[in-house]
Amino acid sequence: MNRHGVTPDGRTPVVVVTGFLGSGKTTLVNALLRKESDSLVIVNEFGEVPVDHALVENSVEKAIALPNGCLCCHLRGDLEETLLGAAMRRRRGEIAGFDRVIVETSGLADPGPVAQTLYADHALARDFKLGPIVTVVDVFDVQSRKVSADIARAQIAAADVVVLSKVDRARDFSRIESEIRALNPAVECIPAQYGVVDPTAILEAKPATERVFRPASHSGAIRSFALKFDKPARRELLQQFLSTLVELRGKDLLRVKGIVPVEEGFVLVQGVRHVFDRLRAVPAAGEPALVFITNGVEESEVQALWNAMKGLS
Amino acid sequence: MFLNMKLLAQHTLNGFGGMGEGMGMQLARDGRRVLWLAHESAPKNFTAVDVTDPRALKVIAQTDLPHAQMRSNSLEVSGDLMAVAYQVTKLGLKPAGFELFDISNPEKPKSISFFDASGPHSRGCHQLWFVDGKTVHMACADPELKPRNPKDDQVYRIVDVANPSKPLAVGRWHLPGTMDGDDAPPPQRLPAKFDAGFRAHNTNVYPERPDRCYLAYIDGGIMVLDISDRARPKRLSHWTNSPPYNGFNHTALPLFGRGLLVVSDECVQDNGADWPKLVWLLDARDERHLVSVATLPAPPAETFKTRGGRFGAHNLHENPPVPGAWRSEDIVLGTFFNAGVRAYDVSDPYSPREIAYFVPPSPEKSRTGQIQLNDVFVDDRGIVFTVDRGGGGLYALEMKV
Numbered sequence: 001m002n003r004h005g006v007t008p009d010g011r012t013p014v015v016v017v018t019g020f021l022g023s024g025k026t027t028l029v030n031a032l033l034r035k036e037s038d039s040l041v042i043v044n045e046f047g048e049v050p051v052d053h054a055l056v057e058n059s060v061e062k063a064i065a066l067p068n069g070c071l072c073c074h075l076r077g078d079l080e081e082t083l084l085g086a087a088m089r090r091r092r093g094e095i096a097g098f099d100r101v102i103v104e105t106s107g108l109a110d111p112g113p114v115a116q117t118l119y120a121d122h123a124l125a126r127d128f129k130l131g132p133i134v135t136v137v138d139v140f141d142v143q144s145r146k147v148s149a150d151i152a153r154a155q156i157a158a159a160d161v162v163v164l165s166k167v168d169r170a171r172d173f174s175r176i177e178s179e180i181r182a183l184n185p186a187v188e189c190i191p192a193q194y195g196v197v198d199p200t201a202i203l204e205a206k207p208a209t210e211r212v213f214r215p216a217s218h219s220g221a222i223r224s225f226a227l228k229f230d231k232p233a234r235r236e237l238l239q240q241f242l243s244t245l246v247e248l249r250g251k252d253l254l255r256v257k258g259i260v261p262v263e264e265g266f267v268l269v270q271g272v273r274h275v276f277d278r279l280r281a282v283p284a285a286g287e288p289a290l291v292f293i294t295n296g297v298e299e300s301e302v303q304a305l306w307n308a309m310k311g312l313s
Numbered sequence: 314m315f316l317n318m319k320l321l322a323q324h325t326l327n328g329f330g331g332m333g334e335g336m337g338m339q340l341a342r343d344g345r346r347v348l349w350l351a352h353e354s355a356p357k358n359f360t361a362v363d364v365t366d367p368r369a370l371k372v373i374a375q376t377d378l379p380h381a382q383m384r385s386n387s388l389e390v391s392g393d394l395m396a397v398a399y400q401v402t403k404l405g406l407k408p409a410g411f412e413l414f415d416i417s418n419p420e421k422p423k424s425i426s427f428f429d430a431s432g433p434h435s436r437g438c439h440q441l442w443f444v445d446g447k448t449v450h451m452a453c454a455d456p457e458l459k460p461r462n463p464k465d466d467q468v469y470r471i472v473d474v475a476n477p478s479k480p481l482a483v484g485r486w487h488l489p490g491t492m493d494g495d496d497a498p499p500p501q502r503l504p505a506k507f508d509a510g511f512r513a514h515n516t517n518v519y520p521e522r523p524d525r526c527y528l529a530y531i532d533g534g535i536m537v538l539d540i541s542d543r544a545r546p547k548r549l550s551h552w553t554n555s556p557p558y559n560g561f562n563h564t565a566l567p568l569f570g571r572g573l574l575v576v577s578d579e580c581v582q583d584n585g586a587d588w589p590k591l592v593w594l595l596d597a598r599d600e601r602h603l604v605s606v607a608t609l610p611a612p613p614a615e616t617f618k619t620r621g622g623r624f625g626a627h628n629l630h631e632n633p634p635v636p637g638a639w640r641s642e643d644i645v646l647g648t649f650f651n652a653g654v655r656a657y658d659v660s661d662p663y664s665p666r667e668i669a670y671f672v673p674p675s676p677e678k679s680r681t682g683q684i685q686l687n688d689v690f691v692d693d694r695g696i697v698f699t700v701d702r703g704g705g706g707l708y709a710l711e712m713k714v
Contacts, residue, residue, distance in 0.1 A: 008714045010668025012317075092615070096314065099317075
C-alpha cells in the first residue's frame with residue numbers, strides 16, 4: 001500500500017530477460033513461471049524454428065509469440081501492440097490477470113530499445129513500467145559472446161541482475177564474474193543451476209543504487225560510476241541536467257538509474273540512451289546516487305556538468 | 314480478473330454469504346482483529362469474523378434477526394460498542410431503529426439498548442455512522458414526520474449515545490418539501506423508472522470537521538451540513554448530478570487534506586438498466602461551491618453491463634477514523650457489483666487512474682449468476698476486505714501498489 005506523499009504506481013512491471021542464444025533464458029523463464037505463474041510471457045522468436053516458444057510451459061493465453069525477427073528497434077512496434085492489446089484484453093476480462101510481463105528477447109537483442117519503448121510510448125506507460133533487466137550469462141561458453149562482443153557488453157551493462165547459468169559445468173566462474181562487474185559494478189550476480197533461482201531476487205530486483213556501488217575498473221569504452229548528492233536538488237534543475245546530458249551524449253548513456261534527493265523527497269530516475277522515464281516520487285532507499293553506465297562518457301565530465309549547472313542556478 | 318490484487322482467502326459465512334453494507338473492525342482486547350459484518354437480508358443479523366490471519370478467516374459469532382420482514386443492512390464498530398441498523402419491509406413493523414451491543418467479548422455480543430424509530434410512516438434505519446463512541450448519525454425515519462411520498466421516509470438523524478444504555482435523539486434534517494407541513498414545494502422527482510426517493514443514505518462525520526456532516530441524499534444529490542448546533546443542522550451546500558443522470562447518490566467522502574469530495578452513486582437495477590453509475594470527484598476547497606472535476610475511470614461497460622446482476626458504483630472505503638482502519642487521501646477504493654472491487658489513484662484529481670481491481674468468480678449461490686461485490690473495508694495492514702451481496706460472503710485481498 002502507498003506511503004504518504006508517494007504516488008501509488010499500479011503499472012505492471014515488464015521484466016526483460018536477455019542473454020545470448022543458448023545461454024539458458026528459456027530455462028530461467030520456465031523456472032520463474034513455475035513459481036510465479038501469474039505472468040504474461042512474450043517470447044521473441046528468432047530463426048526458422050521457434051524453439052523457445054515451444055519450451056515455455058504455461059497456459060496458451062498467457063504466452064504470446066512475436067513475429068519472426070529480433071526484438072530490437074525494428075520490432076518495437078510489435079511489442080507495443082502486443083502489450084497494449086494484452087492490457088485491453090485484461091481489462092475486458094478476455095484474459096486472466098497477470099502480475100507482470102516477462103519479455104524473453106532473442107539472443108542478439110540489445111535490451112536498450114525495449115526499455116526505451118516503455119519510457120517513450122505514453123500509451124504504453126499508462127499500464128506498464130520497466131521492471132528489472134535480467135541478463136543470463138553462460139559461464140561455460142565464453143566463446144559465443146566474443147563473436148558479438150558489443151551486444152554482449154550492452155546486455156551486461158543494461159542489466160539489473162545477471163543470472164550466471166550452467167555453473168554446474170564450469171569449475172571456476174570468478175573470472176566471468178569479474179568481467180561482468182568491470183562492465184556493471186553494482187549489478188547483482190546470481191548463480192543458477194538448471195535455472196533454479198529465487199524468483200523474488202530476480203523479479204523484484206531494485207535499482208542498482210539500493211545496493212552497494214563499487215567503483216569500476218574500465219573495460220574498453222564502457223564506464224560506470226555514481227554521481228552522489230550531498231543535499232537535495234531542485235527537481236527542475238535535475239530535469240534540466242538530464243535533458244542536457246541526453247542532448248549532448250544521449251546515444252552513449254547505456255543506462256542511468258538511481259534515487260535522487262529533491263526538495264520534496266526522493267525521485268526515481270531511470271533512463272536508457274535518449275529516453276528517460278518521468279521522475280517519480282519514491283520512498284528513500286539506500287544511498288541516494290545516480291548510477292551511470294556509459295559508452296565513453298567520463299565521470300569527471302558528468303560531475304563537472306552537474307557542478308556547473310548547480311552553481312549557475 | 315485481477316490487477317495488483319491477490320485473493321488471500323474467502324469465507325462463505327456458514328452458507329449465509331449474502332452481505333449488506335456494514336463492515337466494522339474491532340481490535341479486541343486479546344489482540345485479535347475482528348471484522349463485524351452486516352447481512353443483506355434475513356435470516357441473519359450480523360456475523361463476526363476473526364481476520365487476525367487474513368489467510369485463515371474464522372467465523373466466531375453469527376446471530377439471527379427476530380423475524381424475516383426486516384434486515385440489518387448496516388453496522389458500525391467503535392471500540393467495544395457496535396451499532397446495528399434495523400430496517401423493516403413494511404411501514405409500522407418493529408423493531409425499526411438501531412440496537413447497541415457490547416462486543417467486548419466478541420463471541421458473545423450483548424445487547425445494551427435499542428433506539429426505537431418505528432411508526433406508521435417508518436421503515437426504520439437503513440444506514441448508520443458511529444465512529445466516536447458517542448454519537449450515531451444515521452439515515453432513519455422519524456415517527457414525528459410524515460413524508461409526502463413514502464419513498465422519502467428516511468431523514469438524517471443524530472442520536473447521542475454517550476450513555477449507551479439511553480440513546481437520545483438530539484437533531485435531524487430533511488430536504489425541505491419532502492415532509493407534510495413543509496413550506497417548500499415537493500422536489501421534482503426523477504422519471505418513474507429511476508425514482509428511488511429523496512432521503513438520506515450515508516451520513517459521514519469526521520473528527521477533522523466534527524461540525525460538518527457529509528450527507529448523501531439519494532435522488533436529492535449530496536449536501537454539506539453545518540451541525541455545530543446538533544439540534545438544528547443547516548445546509549451549507551448542495552451538489553447533484555441528476556437529472557440528467559439517474560439518481561441514487563450514495564456516499565460523500567471528504568479528503569480533507571486535498572480539498573476533495575468523492576461522491577459515489579449506487580447502481581440499483583440489473584443488466585445496466587440504470588447505467589451509468591459512477592464515482593465523482595468534486596473540488597470542495599470552498600465547501601459552499603462544490604465543483605465536479607472528474608469521474609473515476611469506469612470499468613468497461615461493454616464487458617459488464619449485460620453480464621448479469623448490478624453493474625456500477627456503490628460503496629467506498631470511507632476512511633473511518635477508528636483504530637485498525639486504513640486511511641488514504643491518494644487512493645480511493647470502491648465496489649462495483651459485478652465489476653468487483655477497484656482502487657484508484659486520485660493524487661491528480663483531474664486525471665484519476667485505476668491502479669488495482671479484483672473480480673472474483675461467480676459464487677455458487679448467486680441469484681444473478683454473477684459476483685455482486687457490495688462493500689469494502691481496508692485495514693491498517695493494507696488488507697482489503699470486500700463482501701458479496703449474493704452469496705460469496707467475505708473476501709480478503711492483498712493490494713500491491
